Amino acid sequence: MKPQIEIIYQDDNIIVVNKPSGMIVIPDQHTYENKTLVGILKKQLNQKIWVVHRIDRDTTGVLVFAKNAEAHRNLSMQFEHSQVQKKYSVLLSGVLEDDEGIINKPILIDDREVTISENGKESVTDFKVLERFKNYTFVEAMPKTGRRHQIRVHFWSLGHPLAIDAEYGSGEPLLLSSIKRKYKAKDDEKEKPLIDRLTLHAAELTVGMPGIAVKDEAFNPDCRAAGAPGNDGKVTFKAPLPKDFEITLKQLRKYGK
DSSP states (O other), X not given: OOOOOEEEEEXXXXXXXXXXXXOOSSOBTTBOGGGSHHHHHHHHHTSOOEEOXXXXXXXXXXXXXXXXXXXXHHHHHHHHTTOSEEEEEEEEESOOOOSEEEEEOOEEEETTEEEEOTTSBOOEEEEEEEEEOSSEEEEEEEESSOOTTHHHHHHHHTTOOBSSOTTTSOOOOBOGGGTOTTOOOOTTOOOOOSBOXXXXXXXXXXXXXXXOOOXXXXXXXXXXXXXXOOTTOEEEXXXXXXXXXXXHHHHHHHHOO
16 A cells, blocks of 8 residues: 655645655655655645655655645745745754754765865755754754755755765664663664664745735644744745654753753
């Protein structure tokens, strides 16, 4: 059975979903469309949808799709001109000293390679520290541009890659035994990781919705928009931290200080 994709909001023009981990958005050379988020969503809705933006396979959280060509053009222009606001929840390795800051380092994308380079495009990420632990830092990241792997590369460039990120840091899962001093393993039972994927979650997305009426009852109460459009026609959609991320933070608060 194909998984059901959690829908945060939809109307005649757009659909906003809470992307699960372990699923790519569009097909690649190794994955057919029916195994991707867009393919499963098309079947779930029984209609065509247009891809506006993407997040990595193991990143969770808010994604918006268009239901018609006009809405696709509108949303795509907003992303192209950095008119959307994004907030990510990020668990970093090590202890980040600054309480908040701006990472302004150009990113060069050469095929599959993503690097910091003076020859790259302007890339800006604002951040704010939410919690510090003994060996980790939980931050809120607000990318002002939309380069591939931007958040991952920017924090790697500071010496604080994501707590789990095989491409830019360590791919090892985060285990309770690594943060709890007197951890005792159960006999003949392999320890399950607290989290074993990218520690990155797309928590909020604010987009313009000109001419689109937003009804409060259309929202999932657990991952809903902040409210009806303001004077600028913008709405903020939110997705709560997934269970594995929440459990990890809970254990870090208990044993990782």
